[in-house]
Amino acid sequence: MRPTPSRILPLLTLLFLVTAPDASGQQATAPTPDEVLAASPDDAWRALDPERTVYLELSGGRRVVMELAPEFAPRHVENLRAMVRAGLFDGGWVMRSQDNYVVQWGPRDVADTSEIPEGIASELDAEFEVPSRGLPFTPAPDGDVYAPQAGFTLGFPAGRDPEAGLTWMLHCYGVVGVARSEDPNSGSGAVLYAVNGHAPRWLDRNLSMVGRIVSGMDRLSVLPRGTGPLGFYETEAERTSITSARLGSQLPPEERTALQVLRTDSPTFLAYMAARRSRTGPFWAHTAGRIDVCGVGIPTREGR
Amino acid sequence: MRPTPSRILPLLTLLFLVTAPDASGQQATAPTPDEVLAASPDDAWRALDPERTVYLELSGGRRVVMELAPEFAPRHVENLRAMVRAGLFDGGWVMRSQDNYVVQWGPRDVADTSEIPEGIASELDAEFEVPSRGLPFTPAPDGDVYAPQAGFTLGFPAGRDPEAGLTWMLHCYGVVGVARSEDPNSGSGAVLYAVNGHAPRWLDRNLSMVGRIVSGMDRLSVLPRGTGPLGFYETEAERTSITSARLGSQLPPEERTALQVLRTDSPTFLAYMAARRSRTGPFWAHTAGRIDVCGVGIPTREGR
Numbered sequence: 356m357r358p359t360p361s362r363i364l365p366l367l368t369l370l371f372l373v374t375a376p377d378a379s380g381q382q383a384t385a386p387t388p389d390e391v392l393a394a395s396p397d398d399a400w401r402a403l404d405p406e407r408t409v410y411l412e413l414s415g416g417r418r419v420v421m422e423l424a425p426e427f428a429p430r431h432v433e434n435l436r437a438m439v440r441a442g443l444f445d446g447g448w449v450m451r452s453q454d455n456y457v458v459q460w461g462p463r464d465v466a467d468t469s470e471i472p473e474g475i476a477s478e479l480d481a482e483f484e485v486p487s488r489g490l491p492f493t494p495a496p497d498g499d500v501y502a503p504q505a506g507f508t509l510g511f512p513a514g515r516d517p518e519a520g521l522t523w524m525l526h527c528y529g530v531v532g533v534a535r536s537e538d539p540n541s542g543s544g545a546v547l548y549a550v551n552g553h554a555p556r557w558l559d560r561n562l563s564m565v566g567r568i569v570s571g572m573d574r575l576s577v578l579p580r581g582t583g584p585l586g587f588y589e590t591e592a593e594r595t596s597i598t599s600a601r602l603g604s605q606l607p608p609e610e611r612t613a614l615q616v617l618r619t620d621s622p623t624f625l626a627y628m629a630a631r632r633s634r635t636g637p638f639w640a641h642t643a644g645r646i647d648v649c650g651v652g653i654p655t656r657e658g659r
Numbered sequence: 660m661r662p663t664p665s666r667i668l669p670l671l672t673l674l675f676l677v678t679a680p681d682a683s684g685q686q687a688t689a690p691t692p693d694e695v696l697a698a699s700p701d702d703a704w705r706a707l708d709p710e711r712t713v714y715l716e717l718s719g720g721r722r723v724v725m726e727l728a729p730e731f732a733p734r735h736v737e738n739l740r741a742m743v744r745a746g747l748f749d750g751g752w753v754m755r756s757q758d759n760y761v762v763q764w765g766p767r768d769v770a771d772t773s774e775i776p777e778g779i780a781s782e783l784d785a786e787f788e789v790p791s792r793g794l795p796f797t798p799a800p801d802g803d804v805y806a807p808q809a810g811f812t813l814g815f816p817a818g819r820d821p822e823a824g825l826t827w828m829l830h831c832y833g834v835v836g837v838a839r840s841e842d843p844n845s846g847s848g849a850v851l852y853a854v855n856g857h858a859p860r861w862l863d864r865n866l867s868m869v870g871r872i873v874s875g876m877d878r879l880s881v882l883p884r885g886t887g888p889l890g891f892y893e894t895e896a897e898r899t900s901i902t903s904a905r906l907g908s909q910l911p912p913e914e915r916t917a918l919q920v921l922r923t924d925s926p927t928f929l930a931y932m933a934a935r936r937s938r939t940g941p942f943w944a945h946t947a948g949r950i951d952v953c954g955v956g957i958p959t960r961e962g963r
Binding site (some may be wrong): 454455481497498499500501527528529537539552553554555556557559560561572573576577579580604622631632634637638639640641643644645647649650 | 692758759779785801802803804805831832833841843846856857858859860861863864876879880881883884935936938941942943944945947949950951954955
C-alpha cells in the first residue's frame, strides 16, 4: 500500500484538530470549546488588574505575565509585591528547570541581604490554605483524585474541603508557588516556581501559592533542564537572566500586555468546560465525557 | 525582618526535597519513593528488549529512547519497526511542539512515496483499544477521573473497561501515539507524538498508542514551541533534525543505552506507588494519601 500525497498530506495539517473549530460550519453537534469562546459575551471576560499582575522580562526580550492571587496567600502576595517594587528580581535568574515538574526563579543572590529594604519579610508563616467563606467556587464536573472538591475560584484552580471550610490552589500546569525549605514557615516569595509538566498534585497544601502564569509559560517551559539534583543548573552560564520584574501598575498602560481572562464564574466558562469534556466533531472516535480540573485550562484572549 | 545567609541559603539546596531520600537516616516513618527503589531486588527490574526499543538520534548528539508497546497496537508497532529498519526516519525531523500538549516528529517528507518499500503500510486500521484478556494489570490505588479502571500494563499506563473487556494506553507524560487525520484509520506510525505536558486524557481511545519515551523526554520537551497553528513550526529552519532511528537490535550491544525499567507487576512497584501517595519526611506538612495514575511515574535506572 503506497501512500499518495493526497492521502498523506492532511496528516501535517489536520493532525489533532482538537483546538480548532470544525471547518465544516455545521452545528449539528454540540459546540466545540473554540466555538463556545467565539460566541462569548464581553462580560464573560475580565481584564488583568495592573495591581495583580507581574511582568517578568527574561533576557532576550521574552515576557512572562503572572496573575497574582492575593485571596489564596495574602501575606505572601503582599510581600512579593513589595519585593517587585523594590527591584529585588531585577538581575535575578531562573536557577532551576526540572523536567515534568517545576521551573524556579528568584533574585541573583537570595542570600545577599544588603539590598533588602526594611518592611520586606525574609520568612512568612505558611499560607497553604485559606477559609472558603466568601470565596466563589465553580466545581469541575467530574470529581478529582486528590481533593474532596475541585474546581475554580477567582480564575485559579482550587480544591476545597467543605468539612474543614478550607480552600487551596491546585498544582496545575502554570500555577506559581513560593519555594521554601523544610520549615513550612520559611518561604517569602523571593523564590518562586511554576509547574511545567503533569500536575504534581501531591504538593497541594504544602506550599503557599501566589498566582498563575497567564502568558509566556511557553517560554519558561522550554528552558533546558538543569543537570544538578532537582534540576538546578550547575553553572551560572546555564541560567536565564531576569532583566526586570514590574507590577502592571508600575508600567505605563501601553507597555502592559493586553490580555483578558475568562471569568471562571461565568456561564461561558461552564459551557467551555462542558465542551472540553465532550469533544465532538469528525476527529473524535471516542468522547471522554469527562474532564479533570487541571485539564480544563483557563482561556485568555487579547484585549484590555 | 532581614534574611541572613544561614536562613536563606537552604532555599537553594533544600527546596522541594521531594525526590531525595531523607538525609537523617531515620526510618521512623514509611520509606520514601527513593528508599523503596534503593532497597529493590534486581528481579524487580527488566532490561530493555532490543526488539522493542527505538533509538532516535536528534541533531546535536541528543538521544531519545522509546520503548515499544506491541501489545497495545500490534499492527502499528510492526509497521513502525519496518519503517525504522527501512531508514524512513533518517533525515526526518520534529515538525511540531505545542506547549502543554504534544511534540511530534516524522520523516522529512511524509508525502514522498519514492522511498517507501513494499510491505510498509501508509494507512492502518485503528488500534485504539485491545482485548484485556491475558494482559496483566496493576491498578492505581485511588481511581481515575476518566477510565473505569486505571493502572499499569506491561510497563505502560493503561485504562480498562471491565464490562467491555478492553484495555488502552493512557495519555500520560511521555507516552507516544500515532498521529492521524480525521479518519480513524489514517495513521501508519510514520508520524508520532509524545505528550509534553499535563496528561491530555481526552485523547485516550482516539489514537493508536505505540510506546513511551523512557529516556530523553527532557530533550523533546524543551524544543521551542512552534508558532503556527497547533504548534507546527512555520519554517524548516525551526525544525530539529532526526539523524537516525534504529531498533536496539540494529545496534551493537555497546551502543545501546544501558537502561532498566521497574516492572509494574512487581512488589517493588506497589511499594513505590504507596510511597508516592503518602509522602513522608520533614518537608511534608500535608500528606495527600492519594496518587493519580499519571502522577505515579515508571522508574528507570542504569543497567543492562
